[in-house]
Structures are given as C-alpha cells and as structure tokens.
Amino acid sequence: MKRKYEDDGETLASHDTRKTLKDGLSESRVEHVDNRITVNSWWTGAAKGGQEPVSYNHMMLLAQSITIHHQNPENENAGIRAETALKDRTPVVAIQVLAELLSTQNDDGTWGSNDSTEETTRYAVLALLEFVSLPYAATLKNEIQNAISKGRETLSIRKSEVPNGQPSRSLSDIHSNAIDEHLHAEGQRARAKQTAKIDGFINYFSSLDHITSIPQVRVKASILEASLYRPFLKAARGNIFPPTASKEQDKYLDYIPIMWLLAGAHYNVFVPPEYLLDMMILSMWIFLTDEYMESKIVKLSSAELHMFRQHVEELYTTDLKADTSREPSRSSSQVDPTTTSTSPLLHEAKSVFTTFANHVITYPRVTPASATDLLDLRFETKNYLLHHLDQLSDNARLTSQQPQSPRTKRIKFLTPRTTFQTWLHTTASGHISGPFAWAFFTCCMSSSLRRPSTSTPSSYHHQGKGGDCFSTPRQKLISHTMNAHYGAFCRLYNDYGSVRRDAEEGNLNSINFPEFFPPASSSSAAASPSSENKDGDEDKDDEKKAKDLLLEAAKWERDSALRSAALLYRELEDTEEGKRLADRIKVYVGAGEQFSDMYLTRDVTNSVK
Secondary structure, X not given: OOEEEEEOOXXXXXXXHHXXXXXXXXXXXXXXXXXXXXXXXXXXXXXXXXXXXOOHHHHHHHXXXXXXXXXXXXXXXXXXXXXXXXXXXXXXHHHHHHHHHHHOOXXXXXXXXXXXXXXXXXXXHHHHHHHOOOHHHHHHHHHXXXXXXXXXXXXXXXXXXXXXXXXXXXXXXXXXXXXXXXXHHHHHHHHOOOOHHHHHHHHHHHOOHHHOOOOHHHHHHHHHHHHOOHHHHHXXXXXXXXOOOOXXXXXXXXXXXXXXXXXXXXXXXXXXXXXXXXXXXXHHHHHXXXXXXXXOHHHOXXXXXXXXXXXXXXXXXXXXXXXXOOOOOOOHHHOOOOOOOOOHHHHHHHHHHHHHHHHHHOOXXXXXXXXXXXXXXXXXXXXXXXXXXXXXXXXXXXXXXXXXXXXXXOOOOOOOOOOHHHHHHHHHHHHOOHHHHHXXXXXXXXXXXXXOOOOOOHHHOOOOOOOOOOOOHHHHHHHHHHHHHHHHHHHHHHHHHOHHHHHHHOOOOHHHOHHHOOOOOHHHOOOOOOOOOOOHHHHHHHHHHHHHHHHHHHHHHHHHHHHHHXXXXXXHOOOHHHHHHHHHHHHHHHHHHXXXXXXXXXXXXXXXX
C-alpha cells in the first residue's frame, strides 16, 4: 500500500508502509502527518509559517522523500517531479533541514525536550541516516556521523521503545562501522565533485572574529548551502546586464549567498530559501549596476549623460511593463538604425536600464505588494540610478585633479557639491543602494507577510494588493531612520575595503573629502592637494589615519542602525506575523553587517578599469 500527500499540486509520498514500519513509524503515525512538508512548502516558508514548529517526524519524512528522489529521480513516489526548478531547490532544502537537525541536538545526544526526547531522537537519527547518502552533504560528513553516533548511543542506553509501541529494528543495532563505511563510500565519491572552494570559504570565514559567535556546524552548513545558490544566480546573471570580461569572473556570486546565510545563522532564525534567493538576486543586481555604470556609462559624453539622465527620469513617470519580446541585453552591433541616440553605447544603456526597471517592478514577489510600498519602490529605484550618475560626476571632477595614471596616492577632493555628512546620507548611501534595496525588501514583505489594507488610498492606481509592510506611521519612521544609518554604514565599510581600488580607478571615496585631511598649516597652504611631496611612509601614515577616522564613523552609523532596529523589533513583536517580519529584517540588516565586516579584510567587487 502506498500513500500520497497533496500540497498545491505537488505530491509528497510516504513510501511503502512496510518501509515506514521498519524505520519505526507506525501506520497511525503516518496518518497523522499532514501535507505541509514538501520541498516547495519548505522553499516558500509555508511549512514553517505557522505557530507550531516543524516536528522531527515531518523532517524525517521529507528526508526520506528527498533521498528516494536522489536515488531515482523519476520515481513518482518521491513526490518530487522532474521539474528543473524543483530539482534545483531540493538540495537547498535538504541542507537546510540537515543543518537544523545538526544544530538542535542536545548535549546528551538527544533531540527535543521533556518527555518527547526518546521519540524525537529516533526520528532525528532516522532523518540523518537518510541524508548520509546525499553527495552534496559530504562536507558535513563528520558532523552527521558524530550526531548519529551520539543519538544511537543515547537510544541504546535508554533501550527506547519504538514510537506508539510498534516493533522495529533497534537503532542501537545499527553498527557504527556500517555507518562509517557508508559515509566513507558516499563521501569519497561526492568529494571528487565538490570544489576546494567550499573548504576554502569555510576556513576563511571561520577565522573571522565576527563569525566566532556562530556554531561551527552552522558556519559549515551555511557555506555549503550557499554554494547551491550559485547556479540560480548564474542563470539570472544575463537577464539584464551584458557579460563582462573582468578578471575576477563575477566572484561576488560566491560571496553573496554566504553573506545572507551567515546572517540567518547569526540570528538563529529560519529564513525561507525563496526569500533568501530574492535578496541574493537583488544583491547581484546591485553589483552589476555598479559595474555597468563604472565600465560603460562612464564612457558617455556630457551630452549623452544628460540624455541618459533624462531617460531615467522619464522612465519612472510612465507605466513599466515587462517586454518579453526584446532581448535583455542588445549588443552594439544590433542597434536599431531608426534610433535618435547619438551612439550605440547610449542606445544600449537605455535598453539595459529599461529592462532593469521592468525586472524590478514586475518581480514576482513585488507586484502583489501594497500600493504605498510599490510607489516607494518606483521612487527609490529612479533615485538609485540618479545617485549613480551623481557619483560618476563626482568621480570625473576628482580625476581631473590628478589626470596621470596610475593613481596610487590619496588626493583631497577640492570640488565637493556638499559636506561629507550630507553626501554620505544622500549620494553615497543611495549609490550603494540603501534606500532602493530597502524599498525592494518592503515590497517583498508586503506581498508575503502582510494582509491587504482597507485604508489604501484609491488614488494611487497601482496593482498592489498586499498590506503595507509597516502598519503605522511610527513603524515607518523608525524603519526609515534605521535604513538611513544602515545605508551609511554599508557605504563607509565598502569605502574602507576599496580604498586602493578606488584610487586606481579614479572613484570618489569617503577619505577623499577634506574632512579626512588634517587642517593645513600656513606654511603648507600652497601645497598640492595630492601627496606628491611626501615620502611613501608619510603618505601611508596619512592614509591609515584617514581610514581610522572612516572606521570610527562607520561604527557610529552601524550602532545607530542597530539601536533603531532593536526598537523596530519591539514594535513588531505583538503578532506572529510581526515576529516573522522582524526575523526577516534581522537577516536583512545582518547581511549588510556580514558584507561590511568582510570588507575589512577583502574587496570582492569586479575591477572595471
């Protein structure tokens, strides 16, 4: 006899009942299992969206389903159809479930609490026994083996009965040598396929001070899971922006998933893979926008830059609709001869950012957002691109002060449009996407976590149907203040990590502002604003002092953001919906912190010049 569980058209099959009984689950227990736990429901967060946590027997059944699918991808009883999207999602879900099992084991080898430990321990060990056959879990081989051994030993000591009193083979009878041999054989084959890159990332991130608070098993699981998102990002890489020939080969595609997953591990909150992928794609767009602006838009003439700015302004005054009939990125050889553009590059730039605008506003988790949140996203997306153009203008004025190449010394910016602090909270934080990314995030949360509001002004004429992400004016002001500081500290840390690259490429960095230079004495008033007359040691000392000032400012902005965030979390904790929103915000802020801390040791942005 075979049983199937339906969930939105996806089938989760329990195996032949005899197999279930052999593994210690009674038929009545299977009858009790509902249909929440499928790959898709875990992916979207529906499986863990209720107030009750996912039980270990649910996780065991999901592990069985995933394992059967891995052994026979076409087996309809596995409940995982051979759809590409679902097949790609399965390893991600498997590693998330595995990480939860490994990180929730008690010190005495059991799982669960109070009187349920024997039953939950049996289910947890059975789930782990399923996962040992998965090649993409080989990085966690030792952790799986240790957890099984500890759990097996506990059950052996307690001589536990099978749940519901059904007879079954005792887990204590499973000899550890057999587990070792199975793990060894599967692990050896899988290791050959896994890149040394994963182990390298584990070693690097485990050595960072800010990671030490995260359990090592969570760090390893996060980086392993992160490697499984790269194919998703690579597939979406060319949807908007044309490929580049940078020597780094888009290395940020490796780092982006790690930052988001470590943020979730730091706060020890469940984050649905669907949400994580949305934020990873957003992060990739931000890197690619920066790269395209600094490698392509910078080559436009002054007149063309003016026309491009006008195009951006006009783009967001019209209704944006997806244009699936046009190629995402047209090469210069495919320029429409009827265009009025003065150069193929300008035509390409307009095409690229029209596509960008449409991708943002028609993103699947964005379109159902509230009218208010959609309006904010349109406004901030336009400003995001305009801030990039302002940054390019600042770069050009800075470069004109030191036209020779290579540029290796810090120079004082003599023609700033504003003071440093004003620039930081406008152009700088906008250029790094602070307001834009937050508006995108709030739309995703509006559509997924908030119910429609009956008070939405009908005059907005948007298609949004969700409720506002933040439900009161007070919450909206707190979140706005938090994000203002968030964008500022992200930019400051980014500048800290890119001082050398910015100097070489002629990009305005925070430490070029006069505020980061010592007051000039009367004897040096006529001296060059560059460091031409200083020896190497003195120049390095000045740069170090400037970077110290930069880091001091960054820490203040970061502390301010975290104080506002803590207040916002308290505002949201009254409801289960609000708590889930607070968890997503924690991961959002945490990802910015992870990126910032990484920039203290390495720069992952592609070089463009």
